[in-house]
Amino acid sequence: MLLLSPPLSSITLLLLLGLASGKSLQEVIAAPTLAINGIAHSMRAHWMRRANAALADLGSPCPFAAFGSVIVNHTAPGLGELVCIGANANSRTGNPTLHGEMAAISNCTAVLTDAAGPYKLTANEALDAFADLSLYTNAESCPMCASAIRWAGFREYIYGTSIETLVEQGWGQIRVSSLDIFRQSFDLPGQSRLIGGVLTNETDPYFLWQYNPDYPCPAGCSSGLQDSCTRPGEGDGLARLPSGAVPSVEHGATLQSQQQSVVGLAALVTSLSTRLAELEKTVKEQNEQPHPGSASTLSQTSPHVPAGLPGFESAQTHDAATNLLPSAAALHDSKAADSEAVSILEFLAWGRRKPAGQVAHAPDIPPRTGVREAEAAVDIGLFHTDSYASLLQTLLPNRQQIEHLLAYHEDCLLWYHGSFFPPVFRQQLDRFFNEHGGSIAHPEIDLQWIALLFSIMAGSMCCASRQQVTRWGFQDEEKASLSRQWHRAVITCLNAGDFMTKHQLVSCEAIATLTLAAHLLGRSNHHSVLLASAVRIAQSLGLHKLSDNAKGHSAERGRRVWCQLCTQDWFGIPFSETYSIHPLHASTAKPMNCHEHDMLEQPVSSPTRASFPRYMYEIARLMPQLQDGIATTNTLFTKYEQVLKYDMRMRALATTHRPLFLSNTPVDPEWPRWVPWARRCLAISSAHKIIMIHRQFFGQSFTNPSFTVTRRTSVAAAKTILKEHKQADDPGLPHFWIFDAFSVTACIILCFDLLYSSDDSERAEHRQLVEEAVYHLRHVDGSTIAACGVRLVTALLSEADKSSAPSREDSCKRKASETSSADGAKRQRRFDMASFVRRFYDDFGQTPASSSEPNTPADGELVPQTPNSLQTQNQTAGGSPDGDLTYTERLLKEAQGRKRPPTGALGDFLSPRGNFENVSSFENLLYLAHTFDI
Numbered sequence: 001m002l003l004l005s006p007p008l009s010s011i012t013l014l015l016l017l018g019l020a021s022g023k024s025l026q027e028v029i030a031a032p033t034l035a036i037n038g039i040a041h042s043m044r045a046h047w048m049r050r051a052n053a054a055l056a057d058l059g060s061p062c063p064f065a066a067f068g069s070v071i072v073n074h075t076a077p078g079l080g081e082l083v084c085i086g087a088n089a090n091s092r093t094g095n096p097t098l099h100g101e102m103a104a105i106s107n108c109t110a111v112l113t114d115a116a117g118p119y120k121l122t123a124n125e126a127l128d129a130f131a132d133l134s135l136y137t138n139a140e141s142c143p144m145c146a147s148a149i150r151w152a153g154f155r156e157y158i159y160g161t162s163i164e165t166l167v168e169q170g171w172g173q174i175r176v177s178s179l180d181i182f183r184q185s186f187d188l189p190g191q192s193r194l195i196g197g198v199l200t201n202e203t204d205p206y207f208l209w210q211y212n213p214d215y216p217c218p219a220g221c222s223s224g225l226q227d228s229c230t231r232p233g234e235g236d237g238l239a240r241l242p243s244g245a246v247p248s249v250e251h252g253a254t255l256q257s258q259q260q261s262v263v264g265l266a267a268l269v270t271s272l273s274t275r276l277a278e279l280e281k282t283v284k285e286q287n288e289q290p291h292p293g294s295a296s297t298l299s300q301t302s303p304h305v306p307a308g309l310p311g312f313e314s315a316q317t318h319d320a321a322t323n324l325l326p327s328a329a330a331l332h333d334s335k336a337a338d339s340e341a342v343s344i345l346e347f348l349a350w351g352r353r354k355p356a357g358q359v360a361h362a363p364d365i366p367p368r369t370g371v372r373e374a375e376a377a378v379d380i381g382l383f384h385t386d387s388y389a390s391l392l393q394t395l396l397p398n399r400q401q402i403e404h405l406l407a408y409h410e411d412c413l414l415w416y417h418g419s420f421f422p423p424v425f426r427q428q429l430d431r432f433f434n435e436h437g438g439s440i441a442h443p444e445i446d447l448q449w450i451a452l453l454f455s456i457m458a459g460s461m462c463c464a465s466r467q468q469v470t471r472w473g474f475q476d477e478e479k480a481s482l483s484r485q486w487h488r489a490v491i492t493c494l495n496a497g498d499f500m501t502k503h504q505l506v507s508c509e510a511i512a513t514l515t516l517a518a519h520l521l522g523r524s525n526h527h528s529v530l531l532a533s534a535v536r537i538a539q540s541l542g543l544h545k546l547s548d549n550a551k552g553h554s555a556e557r558g559r560r561v562w563c564q565l566c567t568q569d570w571f572g573i574p575f576s577e578t579y580s581i582h583p584l585h586a587s588t589a590k591p592m593n594c595h596e597h598d599m600l601e602q603p604v605s606s607p608t609r610a611s612f613p614r615y616m617y618e619i620a621r622l623m624p625q626l627q628d629g630i631a632t633t634n635t636l637f638t639k640y641e642q643v644l645k646y647d648m649r650m651r652a653l654a655t656t657h658r659p660l661f662l663s664n665t666p667v668d669p670e671w672p673r674w675v676p677w678a679r680r681c682l683a684i685s686s687a688h689k690i691i692m693i694h695r696q697f698f699g700q701s702f703t704n705p706s707f708t709v710t711r712r713t714s715v716a717a718a719k720t721i722l723k724e725h726k727q728a729d730d731p732g733l734p735h736f737w738i739f740d741a742f743s744v745t746a747c748i749i750l751c752f753d754l755l756y757s758s759d760d761s762e763r764a765e766h767r768q769l770v771e772e773a774v775y776h777l778r779h780v781d782g783s784t785i786a787a788c789g790v791r792l793v794t795a796l797l798s799e800a801d802k803s804s805a806p807s808r809e810d811s812c813k814r815k816a817s818e819t820s821s822a823d824g825a826k827r828q829r830r831f832d833m834a835s836f837v838r839r840f841y842d843d844f845g846q847t848p849a850s851s852s853e854p855n856t857p858a859d860g861e862l863v864p865q866t867p868n869s870l871q872t873q874n875q876t877a878g879g880s881p882d883g884d885l886t887y888t889e890r891l892l893k894e895a896q897g898r899k900r901p902p903t904g905a906l907g908d909f910l911s912p913r914g915n916f917e918n919v920s921s922f923e924n925l926l927y928l929a930h931t932f933d934i
Contacts, residue, residue, distance in 0.1 A: 036195055037156060043079055044136075047072050048160055048199040051138045052206060054085040054100075062221030062229040065090060066206040067100035069137040071108050074155075083133060084108040101137050101145040105152060108133070130154055131190040138203040139166060140196065143174050146181040153190025160203030162196065170211030214585070388496065389441040392450070395482070395489050396440070397474075399433055402453075404472045405460040412734050413459055415674045416681065418613040419512035419564045420452060421557045423596050429453070447497035451490045452510040458486035459516035462782065463734035480782045487517050491530075500533065503541055505557060508534045512564045519737035522784025528572060535565050535580045544586035556599065559591040560610060563617050570620040574692040579624050590614045605660035607671050612678050615662065619653055619689060622646055626693060639696075640707065646693050647713065654686040677733050683724045687717040688742040691749065698749070702756040715753050715766075718746035722769045725776065740780060743773050744789030751796035755803050770797060799836060 047070055054068035055061055065088040073081040086104025090096055098106075112119045112126040121129060134156035135149055140163045149157045159178065167173050182194055209215040209229055217229035396402070406429070410422050428449060436442040440450055461469065461483045469479050490510060499507040511527075511534040518527035538544065543562040546555060569581045591610045593602045602608055629642035661668075661675055662682055691698075694710040701711035725743050750766040757763050774793055780786035 036193060037074070039074055039134075039156075041198075043074075044158060044195070045199050046079055047082075047134075047136045048138065048158070049202065050082065050085075051136045051160075052203065054087050055206075057085060058087040058089075059092070060221075062218050063088070063091075064210055066218070067137065067139055069100040069104040069135060071104050072134045072136060073132060074134055075132050080134075084111045097144065099142065099145050101135060101141050102148060104135065104137075105148060134158060138206060139163075141178055143176045143181055146178040147185075149178075150182060150185045150188055150192060153188065154192055155190070156193045156195060158195040158198055160198055160200050161207055162200075165200075165204060166207055169208055171207065388492065392440050392489055392492065395454070395485055396438065397457075399438065401472055401474070402429070402457065405457045408464060408468070409456050409460045411672075412674060412677075412732075413463055413516060415607075415609045415612050415672065415678060416736065417512065417515065417564050418560045418591065418610050419515075420456070420509040421553060421560065421596060424553055424557065425452070425456075446504075446506070447493045448499050448502075448504050448507045448510065451493035451497065451499075452506050452513065454486045454489040454493060455510045455513040455517070458483055458490065459513060461486065462517040462520045463736060465731065465735070466781065467731075483517060483782060484521055487514065487521055487523065490514055499537070503537045505538075505541060505543075505554075505561065508538050508541075508543070508561045508565065509557070512561050512568070515564075515568060516737065519741065519785060520735075520783050522788070528576075531565065531568050531572075532580055535569060538562055538565055544581070544588055546588040548589055551599075553599075556591060556594075559588055560613070562586075562588050563591050563613050567613065567617050567620040570623040571689075573623045573627050574695055577627070579627065581624075583621060583624060590617055607659075607661045607675055607678075611659060611661070612682075615659060615682075616685070618657075619650070619686070622649055622653070622689075623692075630696070643694055643697060644709070647690065650686070650689055650693060654682075658682070673732070676730065680724055680728055680733075681736060681738065684721050684742050685738060687720040687724075688738070688745060690714070690717040691745060698752070702752065711753070714749050718749035719766075719769060721746040722750075722773050726772060735780070735783070737783070737785060740777060740783050740785040740789060743777060744785065744793065747773050747789070747793040748796065751793060751800055754797075754800035767797070767800070795836070 051068045051070045054070055055063055055066055058068075067088040069086045071083045071085075073083055084104055084107040086100050086102070086107050088100045089098040089103050108130075109126055111117055112121045112129055113123060114120070119126075119129075130152045132155055135154050136158045137145075137160070139161040140146075140159040141149060141157070142163075146157075157178070163173055163175065163177055167175060178194055178196070182192065205215075206218050209217055221229040397405075406426070414420070414422070432438060432445065432449075432453075436445060439445070440447075461474075461479060464472075466476055466479060470476060474482070494507055494510065497507070511530045514530070515527065518524065518530075538558075538561065541558070543558045543565075546558050546562070550558075566581050566586070569579050573579050591614060592599070593604060593606065593608050593610055593614060594600055595602070595608050604611075626642060626646040629646070630639050633639045633642060661671060662679055664679075667675055691714050694701075694714050697707045697710045698714055701707040701709075701714070721742050725739055728739065747770045750770050753766055754763055754770075757766070770793060774790055774797075777783075777786040777790045777793075
């Protein structure tokens with residue numbers, strides 16, 4: 001007979017139902033520190049994962065009816081003892097009642113009464129033994145199974161996914177909960193406890209793909225034919241059948257063979273489980289020993305964080321045992337079963353790894369636990385040094401200054417991107433200072449949250465005027481220095497927080513918010529990779545499929561950051577000719593147009609911090625549609641039809657469909673101060689998007705009259721951008737990166753027109769606009785976009801001057817080249833891109849000072865300076881002449897050394913695009929203007 005051991009540790013459980021011999025009924029919602037029967041949640045999670053793994057043990061990791069169960073003896077030491085397992089065997093046996101729980105109970109009876117097995121119980125002893133056993137099942141039992149569990153008199157019945165979830169996903173069910181079954185039981189044997197909703201973020205995905213073809217297959221499976229999920233290499237497997245269909249018997253297995261194999265399989269699993277528990281117990285004891293210096297380093301694993309601190313997700317896993325691997329000593333000291341140690345560890349590696357592609361129900365669900373991929377694949381020992389913690393700490397200003405930077409971002413910048421949620425962040429910031437003393441090295445601090453803090457501060461410092469920065473108490477020269485250092489601190493904290501493995505919403509917020517600073521600081525290429533990473537993290541968190549019914553701060557945080565990631569991804573299409581987020585693969589709605597303090601939906605005409613990002617999202621949605629439209633058509637005519645189609649749609653969005661507060665109506669005094677700024681930003685951005693829609697035909701518009709509309713449209717949009725930028729004279733207006741970037745684009749447009757235009761009055765107007773823009777760009781502080789743009793536009797103006805005032809020899813040559821051809825068409829000049837690039841490099845090939853700044857690795861991370869490193873740097877300062885060149889300058893230098901004919905052949909070198917003839921010149925100038933990583 002199995003005996004009950006003393007209670008173990010305590011931790012949170014979700015739902016408790018106590019039944020005393022069926023005569024008394026109690027419902028208790030557990031307190032955060034309550035343990036049910038002395039069993040910690042980490043152990044519950046361990047055995048619930050084991051119930052999921054039973055599917056693979058008894059057939060396939062991806063069966064259609066993915067109902068798995070395990071029966072455990074918690075009176076045994078350690079994690080407990082696995083007695084038997086079961087999985088739904090309807091299709092294998094033809095027995096419609098053989099659900100996972102019924103199969104497990106049947107298997108247990110065979111194991112307990114097996115004369116050659118470990119227990120050797122009589123029938124009566126086996127019946128009594130169920131009172132000491134716990135049944136875990138990954139989904140709530142149907143009324144038949146719940147009744148069987150209650151009749152058996154199990155000590156505990158623990159389930160994951162609820163019947164209501166199954167019904168919502170299309171599963172056929174008898175809609176009676178286990179709770180109702182237990183309530184109606186009377187005078188049944190034993191005393192049972194019902195615990196529901198355990199580890200649902202890992203059990204739910206096993207039941208979501210069957211009736212939703214867009215949902216990813218479970219871990220270890222891949223999509224097969226007929227919308228099925230199959231084990232890789234198995235072929236089609238079971239199709240996604242209607243609820244009433246019965247799959248055929250797999251592999252020709254019969255009921256007799258199944259029954260004959262039950263005892264042997266259960267005995268094998270029991271042996272493996274016992275050995276696994278021994279290995280994990282040994283390693284757990286070793287890991288519990290203190291490690292010198294661990295409290296003062298930036299450890300990858302943070303101790304448990306109190307549940308009341310939102311956003312500070314603990315890096316510690318719920319189940320410590322799942323993170324343990326046996327040591328060499330444990331393997332050496334094992335008994336005869338040690339020959340299976342490698343198989344056991346391989347089972348751990350496959351069974352414990354976080355399932356790829358699973359979707360959490362809400363962004364505030366803690367990351368699912370699994371094997372620490374970082375320890376297995378990434379050496380982050382670099383971040384375990386005191387120098388990083390101390391260096392990051394030195395970059396933090398005092399709390400009052402941080403409050404100033406945060407308030408400025410909330411009042412003047414957040415309306416532009418909406419990437420973080422102020423009430424939640426302020427609560428986190430208060431806790432950071434009040435309970436953790438503002439110490440980054442505190443073991444309960446999530447470094448990914450620190451990355452968001454630095455990201456917010458970097459955006460404020462970059463966009464604020466020097467006068468504003470001085471009012472915050474910073475010195476004038478600190479603006480540029482701290483902006484760069486805080487940007488690097490974001491990258492350092494993200495990597496130290498292992499953001500690529502430990503997926504959290506806060507890392508997506510940090511990256512999306514960093515966009516403001518990254519472009520101004522010349523880190524656009526680097527930031528594009530970060531944004532792509534954030535998209536993948538957001539998808540793994542389920543932000544792309546948030547339910548419309550999801551409410552509260554967590555859901556709204558997810559919608560806002562997903563909205564911004566989509567916008568950034570789609571607006572980047574002109575520079576990459578591709579996109580990461582397909583609109584058809586995401587169902588998350590736009591954020592609510594609401595204020596954070598009350599979360600009440602406001603009319604579209606009412607400005608909130610979510611209003612501008614919501615509207616820009618609608619504009620951005622046009623870009624992937626245009627990209628697909630051009631890519632799927634075959635002739636220049638039909639491609640140009642797509643351009644004109646989306647030109648009209650863009651104009652409609654920018655005029656008739658824009659919110660009232662963004663139109664030319666009088667500004668309501670009750671509106672936020674940023675409404676006039678939003679109107680100017682919208683005018684500039686909308687004009688730029690018109691240019692981007694026409695960009696692929698802009699080069700041809702100077703030589704092919706069929707595309708004259710593109711030339712006129714692009715020139716008009718460029719003039720709008722420069723005029724709006726010139727009128728942006730509000731001293732409180734933040735300096736957004738689009739002012740510089742889009743002005744450079746507009747200047748390139750007008751410079752091209754200068755190169756080809758023959759209208760002197762128009763040339764004079766355009767030249768004046770460009771010169772005024774260059775003047776403004778020269779006086780922009782701390783913007784690499786502006787600095788690089790001035791160099792490029794100045795070179796283009798020089799090229800235009802040469803074309804408008806040619807020498808006599810050149811004039812004769814041009815007249816000869818412009819003679820009529822046989823077909824009567826007049827040949828026109830072509831911009832010599834190759835020669836221009838060589839001259840550009842000759843004039844501006846010197847390395848800028850900022851690119852040789854010490855201690856600036858390629859990925860922008862902070863590197864602590866040491867006397868030795870400084871000495872080495874000084875010794876190597878005169879080394880390789882290419883060591884300090886930027887990426888673009890290295891490209892230009894290589895282009896200078898190539899002996900190619902001056903026919904624009906550098907187009908394929910500087911840019912992978914160039915879909916159409918003559919497009920490469922304009923495309924490559926845009927590429928030069930926006931490739932300014934230093």
